[in-house]
Every structure is written in structure tokens, then in C-alpha cells.
Ligand SMILES: Cc1cc2nc3c(=O)[nH]c(=O)nc-3n(C[C@H](O)[C@H](O)[C@H](O)COP(=O)(O)OP(=O)(O)OC[C@H]3O[C@@H](n4cnc5c(N)ncnc54)[C@H](O)[C@@H]3O)c2cc1C
């Protein structure tokens with residue numbers, strides 16, 4: 001059988017598939033469920049300093065090839081999240097703590113707390129497309145990206161991943177800034193800003209108006225971003241966006257990813273998501289005579 | 305035509321609105337989608353919110369019984385025939401009904417999700433027993449509707465203003481002593497359902513409970529309704545009591561919109 005193990009910035013993973021932030025991640029028990037269902041690691045819901053209810057419902061709407069969500073970063077706040085972490089850590093596999101804030105200082109404080117709760121790595125949400133003064137509004141600026149990354153790096157000893165938004169003129173420039181700030185890996189991509197309008201009522205469906213587009217429809221965007229980042233930086237890349245089959249995963253690996261994050265697929269596959277992806281990727285590797293998932297990383301760049 | 309997207313509200317026009325009690329009104333609309341007793345829909349009140357509501361009518365005309373509590377439910381209660389709302393669903397696991405005699409125990413607006421079940425069960429023999437409990441006479445819901453099904457109906461009020469004075473669980477206790485039941489179905493406050501589940505243990509009848517938790521996506525991904533790693537929105541709202549008994553939050557904690565645990 002093909003070797004599915006990968007190493008991301010020192011994090012040894014049994015397979016390349018990680019549960020993406022915001023899906024199944026508000027509670028520790030559900031994160032543990034994903035790990036027991038075969039996820040090599042999980043990313044927590046993005047957590048901030050204070051409790052936050054998120055945006056009014058509707059917060060989710062289906063569109064062809066995916067979903068638009070405007071959850072609005074609901075979370076119980078970093079203090080309360082400690083209890084969730086205890087449960088998430090029970091299966092004994094890596095948990096990655098996603099955090100969001102408005103300033104470098106907030107990020108550093110959250111990072112220290114997450115490290116204390118026992119996460120194996122941090123993921124900085126500089127990419128949520130629909131929150132004012134947070135997420136993508138910070139991650140669209142190279143200087144801010146570098147400053148926040150450096151502040152978190154100085155605050156903790158665990159690896160720091162930076163999650164990027166595709167909604168920028170040059171994702172390579174943002175990736176370079178994160179790497180210059182000391183990022184140990186980059187995650188691409190978060191959702192794309194999007195909207196759905198109800199044709200009978202003539203108003204946006206989502207309570208917040210706009211949201212983030214995820215699922216199969218954004219996969220080609222994610223693949224292009226990973227491809228560009230692979231050329232621009234040396235740090236390992238984690239691909240995300242519409243991974244639904246083992247072949248999707250292979251495409252991201254060839255573009256330059258070392259591991260994958262998976263979110264929207266969980267809607268359809270639930271507990272089957274991760275084992276099925278691993279099985280499909282192994283079958284793909286075997287069918288093409290590839291010995292390992294690792295060996296695929298960046299293959300699309302040969303002769304570039 | 306574009307594919308109908310499952311998880312997108314379809315706009316329906318309210319065809320009927322009725323005040324059932326001072327606090328509860330029913331809204332109805334024509335809707336051909338298939339639904340089972342115990343399932344719920346996400347109801348979009350444009351410009352206000354989208355909230356989960358059990359279906360109290362599951363045929364070609366669908367209905368919800370709305371208890372006006374806060375912003376969204378009060379806005380729903382103000383709507384009239386001709387107004388439009390958005391509907392996603394029906395969602396979730398409903399009641400599975402097995403052959404044999406069934407005991408149905410409803411507390412407060414819990415009867416809303418149980419009424420279609422009773423109507424289905426009462427068409428066959430043996431007749432089900434139904435306990436309809438409320439705090440006081442004016443809050444009793446669907447009593448006549450339940451009587452019309454031919455089921456054995458026991459009404460209880462905490463203050464004795466109608467039916468028997470006492471709790472729904474008192475009546476359930478007596479019925480369980482008097483008859484043999486092959487299953488028990490219940491919806492209401494969790495403290496009540498906890499008692500129902502333990503009472504039914506002596507008959508080793510399987511118990512199905514309908515749970516409520518804060519719901520946002522309704523499709524099992526956002527995790528806001530999670531209890532012990534289970535999603536009430538898709539693995540519930542109706543669950544076997546043995547599964548529920550293993551959830552430490554049952555009868556004790558719920559979560560708010562932030563995901564914070566609060567004591568019930
Ligand atoms: C599966 C299910 C079936 C339900 N069936 C019915 C029914 O048949 N009739 C009925 O009157 N009510 C029903 N409810 C409860 C109903 O959804 C809430 O009362 C309603 O959402 C309150 O909204 P509000 O803005 O009026 O009140 P708020 O003032 O916002 O809140 C009042 C209470 O309702 C809770 N609540 C608020 N929003 C939600 C939400 N999105 N999901 C769950 N709880 C929420 C709050 O936590 C609070 O405890 C059901 C809930 C669930 C989960």
C-alpha cells in the first residue's frame with residue numbers, strides 16, 4: 001500500500017487529511033469524533049478573546065457546487081474553549097488551534113492561551129472573508145500579515161500556520177510576508193466572499209448579506225493559489241478548498257501541498273469523510289505507481 | 305431549469321394562521337415535500353432570523369406551532385395569511401414507529417411535534433395513549449385534535465385548572481402501571497423527558513425523545529447544536545433515550561449562540 005504519512009513543519013500525520021476550521025469544531029467532543037473517524041489532525045473553530053454569537057441566521061445557503069456561510073466567527077471565547085480542548089485532545093492526535101483577533105497583541109495573547117491548552121500547532125485566521133476588522137481584512141495586507149505572524153512566533157514555541165485568503169491581488173506576496181514573519185506553514189485557501197439573492201423576496205438570503213463560498217466550486221481557485229505559493233515560498237503548504245475525492249487531494253499535492261484541509265465534504269460524508277479520502281488517495285497513488293503521498297508534492301512544477 | 309438546491313430556503317405563502325392559545329399560534333402553508341412525524345424545518349423570517357420549528361402538520365399542507373418567546377418567534381406570531389416565509393427542510397430524524405401500543409407524553413408545546421405521530425398511530429390498533437400536559441388550562445395545546453384521533457387522551461395541568469392536577473409524568477406513571485407499552489415517545493422539557501425515560505425502564509420499552517438545541521446550519525456542519533459529539537440537527541432531534549442518557553449535557557446544559565455552555 002502507498003505510504004500516506006506526511007510531515008508538516010514537524011507535525012507527523014498518519015495521512016494528509018485534516019479537518020478544516022469551522023466545520024465540526026465548536027465543541028471538543030465533535031473534534032474528537034472527527035479524529036476517531038480517521039482525520040489525521042483537526043483544526044478548532046476560530047477562537048477569539050471574548051464570546052461572540054456570530055451573525056444572525058440564515059448563516060448557510062447551498063449554491064451549485066458548494067455552500068456560502070456567514071457564521072460570523074461564533075465562539076465561546078478562549079477561556080471557555082479550554083474545556084473543549086480537553087475533550088478534543090482525548091484521542092491523542094494533533095489538534096491545531098485556530099485563532100482570530102484584531103491586533104498582533106490579541107493574536108499573541110490567544111496563541112499563548114492555545115499553547116497552554118495543549119494544541120500541537122496554531123493556525124492564524126487572516127482570511128475569514130466576512131468579518132469587519134478581522135480575518136481577510138488583516139490578511140490582505142502584507143505588512144499586517146508579517147507583523148501578526150512575527151508577534152505570534154515570538155509568543156509561542158509550537159509551529160505557526162497562517163491561513164490565507166484567495167481574495168487578494170497576489171497571494172504570493174501575502175505568502176512571502178507570512179514566511180518572512182516566520183510562518184512554519186501556510187494554509188490556502190479560506191472561503192471566497194460570495195452572496196446569494198432570493199429571487200422571490202429580492203433580498204440576500206444570508207442574514208449578514210455576504211458570506212464565504214466553500215466546496216467543490218472553489219477547488220480550482222485553491223489549486224491555483226497553492227501552485228503560486230509553491231513557487232513563491234519554501235515553507236510547507238496545506239491545501240484547502242473543495243477537496244472531495246482522493247484525486248482532488250492528488251491535484252493539490254501536485255500543485256505543491258503537503259497536506260489537505262477538508263471542510264464542506266463533511267456535510268455529505270460525515271464520519272466516512274476521512275477514511276474514504278485516505279482510501280481513494282491510496283488507490284490513486286497505487287494506480288499511477290506513486291509510492292507515497294509525499295512524493296507527489298510539487299510534481300506539477302517539474303520542468304516549470 | 306437549475307437543479308433545486310436542497311439547503312436553500314424555498315419561499316412559501318402562509319395560507320392559514322390561527323391563535324391556538326394566548327402564547328401559541330399555528331401557521332400553515334401548502335408544501336408537497338415529504339415529511340415524517342418528529343421532523344423539523346428551518347423557518348426564515350425575512351429580515352429577522354431563521355429558526356428551527358417542528359412540523360405539527362406533515363401532509364400536503366405543512367404547519368408549525370409557534371410559541372412566541374423572543375424576536376423571531378414573535379415576528380412569526382405577527383405574520384398573517386398572505387405573508388411569505390422561507391423554508392428549508394424537512395430535516396432530521398423523526399420518530400420511528402414500531403408495531404404495538406405506544407405511550408406518548410407531551411409537555412407544553414412538545415405536543416406540536418408529537419401530534420402527527422399520534423394521528424398516524426391512531427389509525428391502527430392498539431390505540432395509543434397520549435398525555436397532554438401544560439402548566440395551566442389556557443396553555444393546553446391540541447387537546448381536541450388529539451381526542452379526535454381516537455387515542456386515549458389524558459390531560460394534566462400543574463395547577464389543576466383542566467384535566468388532572470399534576471405533572472404529565474404523574475399521568476405517564478399511572479398509564480405505565482395500567483398498560484403494557486411496546487414504545488414510548490416524548491417531547492417537552494428535558495427534566496420531564498428524563499423522568500419519562502426512567503419510568504419506562506421498568507417496562508423495558510424503547511423510548512424516543514425529541515431534543516432541542518441552538519441550531520444554525522441545520523445540516524450537521526456548524527456544530528452549534530452538538531451534544532457529546534452528536535448533532536441534534538441531523539442525528540436528532542428524535543433520539544433513542546439510551547443514546548441520550550449517555551450525553552452528559554442531557555437535562556443539564558445547553559449552549560447559546562456563542563457556543564457557551566449554560567445550565568438549563
Ligand atoms: C428541533 C427544534 C424544534 C423546535 N420546535 C419548536 C416548535 O414547534 N415551536 C416553537 O415555538 N419552538 C420550537 N423550537 C424552539 C424555537 O426554535 C426557539 O424558541 C426560537 O428559535 C426562539 O427564537 P426567538 O428569536 O424567538 O427567541 P430568542 O429570544 O432569540 O431566544 C429564546 C430561546 O430560544 C433559543 N433559541 C434562539 N434561537 C435559536 C435557534 N436558532 N435554535 C434553537 N434555539 C434557539 C434561545 O437559546 C433561547 O433559549 C424548536 C427548536 C428546535 C431545536
Ligand SMILES: Cc1cc2nc3c(=O)[nH]c(=O)nc-3n(C[C@H](O)[C@H](O)[C@H](O)COP(=O)(O)O)c2cc1C
Nearest residue numbers: 020021022046069189190214215241242262263264
Ligand atoms: C460552516 C463553515 C465555517 C467555517 N468557519 C471557519 C473558521 O471559523 N475559521 C476559518 O479559518 N475557516 C473557516 N471556514 C473555512 C474552512 O476552514 C475552509 O477553509 C473552506 O471551507 C474551504 O474548504 P472546503 O471547501 O473543504 O470547505 C469555514 C467553512 C465553513 C463551511
